[in-house]
Amino acid sequence: MQKNITSLQNPLIKQIVLLQEKSRERRKTGLFIIEGLREITLALKGNYILKTILLCTEIIQKEELLKLKESSESKTEFIEITSEIYGKLAYRGSTEGVLAIARTKDLSISNWFSSGAERLPGSAREPNSDNPLILIAEAPEKPGNIGALLRTADAAGVDAVIIANPKTDLYNPNIIRSSVGCLFTNQIATGTTSEIIRFLKENNINIYCAALQASVPYHTIDFKKPSAIVVGTEATGLSEEWLENSTQNIIIPMQGEIDSMNVSVAAGILIFEGKRQRSF
Known part of the structure; x- marks a missing residue:
């Protein structure tokens, strides 16, 4: 009853x-x-x-x-x-x-460790574990930005979203609301920057950091190979640890007066370029 x-x-x-x-x-x-x-x-x-x-x-x-x-x-x-x-x-x-x-689920990247070796797990979307395209965001804090990142990742069909050094509980109702449920449709993990870099390197995944220093235009990069696109916050950018381990820093050329844009907008431009390249 x-x-x-x-x-x-x-x-x-x-x-x-x-x-x-x-x-x-x-x-x-x-x-x-x-x-x-x-x-x-x-x-x-x-x-x-x-x-x-x-x-x-x-x-x-x-x-x-x-x-x-x-x-x-x-x-x-x-x-x-x-x-x-x-x-x-x-x-x-x-x-x-x-x-x-x-x-809740345990979203820690340590759950992706199997028999001492890191791997990208399968999901309902059946990601390409051999040639993944991954979106990584370091220390995003605003639920609205996190939700927008998850919506963008879902729309692009990336293989995974990883949050480094999370500042906000991913089960915050505002994240669920702003992601319109895309928290549940993406393959998601969280971890420290060090843990995530270790995962990427042991899986031979190239690290492309969105940063101003020593960067090249994003569209010149070959995203057809295993790739992780890493974005930081608009206020502080990425930590030195990411920049020290970057395969190549990338930049979105700006033609206006400002030198940065909202993190979810920047992530959308970068990951859709990766998907565009992979469609040919």
């Missing part, structure tokens, strides 16, 4: 608020919140485990509810909530009346 919650003081509702607001609570419990039918559907495609789905039957369409129940695991608990509770929990009013409590 499907459960119902009608009080904002219910312990589960209080926990959901904590999971939305506190990264410490997400780390402690290994749980996070997904809002919206599209995002939940993508999480299921990405093999995330949904512990609980909360739905407002005054909002969600019956056919959408049936689809959700068919695609969810049998262990997933469905709980009906009132429109008042949904209004308290939902950030957007247009998310189809559904939220989910999901289990």
Whole structure:
């Protein structure tokens, strides 16, 4: 029998608020919140485990509810909530009346280590492990920028996105929201700059750092070989460790008065050039 919650003081509702607001609570419990039918559907495609789905039957369409129940695991608990509770929990009013409590995944790059050797794992997208094109972002902090990077990576179909020295919990609701669920559609890992450089070198992946120093125009690079495109923040750029280990620094020639652009815009230009080259 499907459960119902009608009080904002219910312990589960209080926990959901904590999971939305506190990264410490997400780390402690290994749980996070997904809002919206599209995002939940993508999480299921990405093999995330949904512990609980909360739905407002005054909002969600019956056919959408049936689809959700068919695609969810049998262990997933469905709980009906009132429109008042949904209004308290939902950030957007247009998310189809559904939220989910999901289990986090360990995104550390150490999970890509197998029998002492690093490798690029397979995913639902079946990336080309022998000749990967990887996007790496060092220390991105703003959830909006991270979400935009993930959307761009998904659109380009890169083989992996790696976040070096992350400053923000990737299960932050603002990242899920700004990525429109692309957090779940990309092959993602996090790690220190040193760990990631080690992974790249042991897999013979060229490192192309977006930097002003000793750089060449990005379109002169051969991205048809195994390649990692590395971008830093607009404010501080990349750390010295990346520049010291770069195969070649690359630059997007600027014709205006400024010498930098938003990190997600720059990443989009670079990775789509890589995809363009690989289409021939």
